[in-house]
Amino acid sequence: MASMPSPREPAQALQAIGWRVGTSVPEGAPQPWRIARVIVQHRNGYILSDGEDELAAQPAPRFLRRRAAADERPAVGDFVLIDAATPAVIQQVLPRRTVLARAAAGERYARQIIATNIDTAFVLMGIDGDFNPRRIERYLLLIAGSGVRPVVVLTKADLVKDAARHTEIAALRAQLPADIELHALNARDAAAVAPLLRHLQRGDSAVLLGSSGAGKSTLTNTLLGRERQATGAVREHDSRGRHTTTHRALIALPSGGCLIDTPGMRELKLTGEEDLAESSFDDIEALALTCRFGDCAHAAEPGCAVRAALESGALDPARWENYRKLREELGAANESFAAQLERKAGAKVQTRALGKRLVDKYGRR
Numbered sequence: 001m002a003s004m005p006s007p008r009e010p011a012q013a014l015q016a017i018g019w020r021v022g023t024s025v026p027e028g029a030p031q032p033w034r035i036a037r038v039i040v041q042h043r044n045g046y047i048l049s050d051g052e053d054e055l056a057a058q059p060a061p062r063f064l065r066r067r068a069a070a071d072e073r074p075a076v077g078d079f080v081l082i083d084a085a086t087p088a089v090i091q092q093v094l095p096r097r098t099v100l101a102r103a104a105a106g107e108r109y110a111r112q113i114i115a116t117n118i119d120t121a122f123v124l125m126g127i128d129g130d131f132n133p134r135r136i137e138r139y140l141l142l143i144a145g146s147g148v149r150p151v152v153v154l155t156k157a158d159l160v161k162d163a164a165r166h167t168e169i170a171a172l173r174a175q176l177p178a179d180i181e182l183h184a185l186n187a188r189d190a191a192a193v194a195p196l197l198r199h200l201q202r203g204d205s206a207v208l209l210g211s212s213g214a215g216k217s218t219l220t221n222t223l224l225g226r227e228r229q230a231t232g233a234v235r236e237h238d239s240r241g242r243h244t245t246t247h248r249a250l251i252a253l254p255s256g257g258c259l260i261d262t263p264g265m266r267e268l269k270l271t272g273e274e275d276l277a278e279s280s281f282d283d284i285e286a287l288a289l290t291c292r293f294g295d296c297a298h299a300a301e302p303g304c305a306v307r308a309a310l311e312s313g314a315l316d317p318a319r320w321e322n323y324r325k326l327r328e329e330l331g332a333a334n335e336s337f338a339a340q341l342e343r344k345a346g347a348k349v350q351t352r353a354l355g356k357r358l359v360d361k362y363g364r365r
């Protein structure tokens with residue numbers, strides 16, 4: 001008797017692309033369904049991977065409706081249910097384990113997804129001229145409250161000779177919460193980046209964040225063991241033949257985990273959902289609670305713990321200023337976020353009310 005080909009467990013291959021064993025597919029899934037992960041989002045569609053093969057896919061029309069929220073559309077990192085059509089149609093986005101988002105640039109409030117279903121966000125910054133602890137704090141705040149673990153990676157450590165830079169790294173280490181990892185390394189050196197591999201084992205997903213030129217694609221290639229991503233801080237209008245990263249791409253690594261390389265983000269606007277108490281500013285938040293007056297403005301009030309810390313040198317004034325600035329920005333973003341939720345809820349109520357009027361007039365069909 002010829003042996004039957006054993007039916008391939010869909011989750012088996014998917015594990016190579018970050019699928020967690022034990023995740024279940026919700027009821028009401030289209031039949032017959034397949035699961036795949038969004039690895040690239042193009043202007044005109046998606047590229048998915050099932051852990052073995054890549055395939056092109058289109059979103060179901062409902063994702064593209066004008067009223068559909070942009071953050072509910074399939075995004076890089078999403079596990080999706082597709083049908084058997086060619087090209088495949090994304091029918092459903094499976095519930096997201098984590099979401100990393102920023103607010104879109106511009107007047108109107110919109111939440112823009114950076115990546116979903118990720119465990120770790122590597123925040124990259126060169127220790128060369130690019131080094132700026134305030135920008136790291138902004139990244140860490142953007143991540144705070146998302147459930148994603150931040151890991152700070154200072155690249156170009158091989159280029160640093162002067163001791164002043166080492167002092168700056170030590171100062172940054174002292175300011176970061178103890179549970180946030182900080183690495184200073186040469187992103188081109190496989191041995192140097194090896195400590196990052198513990199976040200990139202089978203089932204793990206990570207995203208690379210950082211300005212253009214920080215070394216995200218270089219690190220991706222080193223972890224991958226080959227030159228897959230184009231590197232080099234070449235400006236976009238500079239057509240010298242080298243292209244740097246233009247879109248997010250999820251890449252499976254030999255270590256078993258997967259990594260999302262991103263183009264540099266020029267603006268990192270807060271969405272309003274971030275949590276200061278869970279950010280690298282948690283110590284300042286705690287300190288402010290010890291001021292004598294509950295509504296202390298940290299100006300001239302007696303018993304101000306913040307001013308005392310600034311005067312004694314326990315609190316870095318630049319960091320305090322950044323905290324105030326980001327806190328204010330967070331407050332404003334929070335208001336836009338709340339207003340948008342209200343608008344959305346209002347729109348739903350209106351549609352429902354309209355539906356009801358039509359039913360009243362014409363009877364239920």
Ligand SMILES: Nc1nc2c(ncn2[C@@H]2O[C@H](COP(=O)(O)OP(=O)(O)O)[C@@H](O)[C@H]2O)c(=O)[nH]1
Pocket residue numbers: 155156157158159185186187188210211212213214215216217218219230231232233244245264
């Ligand atoms: N010496 C050195 N060069 C680096 C390092 N990381 C990145 N580079 C260089 O910095 C430039 C920009 O790197 P790239 O990976 O394209 O940055 P991305 O825009 O963040 O993807 C390239 O020329 C890299 O070779 C590093 O750790 N050491």
Ligand SMILES: [Mg+2]
Pocket residue numbers: 216217218229230231244245262263264
């Ligand atoms: Mg790049």
Ligand SMILES: [Zn+2]
Pocket residue numbers: 288291292296297298299301303304305306307
């Ligand atoms: Zn105070």
